[in-house]
Amino acid sequence: MVKERDRRLGELLKEEISKIIRREVRDPRIGDFVSVTEVDVSGDLRHAKVYISVMGSEKEKQETMDGLSEANGYIRCLVGERITVYHTPELVFKYDESIEHGIHISEIIKEARAEDKQAMEKRQNSDQENDNEETADSGEKQEERKD
Secondary structure, eight states: OOOHHHHHHHHHHHHHHHHHHHHTOOOTTSOSSEEEEEEEEOTTSSEEEEEEEEOSOHHHHHHHHHHHHHHHHHHHHHHHHHSOOSSOOEEEEEEOOHHHHHHHHHHHHHHHHHHHHHHHHHHHHHHHHHHHHHHHHHHHHHHHHHO
């Protein structure tokens, strides 16, 4: 169970690390489409896993993670200056695939809906053809009865 203190520190770290990456880290490997999605802080507040999302190619993602790893000490130093805690947490950057996974799931759902729509239209067309045939058949039977 996450304590309120851990959650608050995680949110504060997320906000500060995001600002630092956007405004102060000047590594060309770190692109513009980088976001901090979550920060998990350990119970003793000495370690923090920083989950990063990167929009771009696999190469850009890897370069961004490499750049963040190299800038880790600098980022931690700035965090220590801005946030008052007894120990500035050791930062570990991890790639977060949840956004890509969510997009992938959305695409699967979209495809399934399109397939369902096509199947429904086929069924409706088939039902209409059957109704037309039945109407034509009943009309012929009525003519036969009249004769």
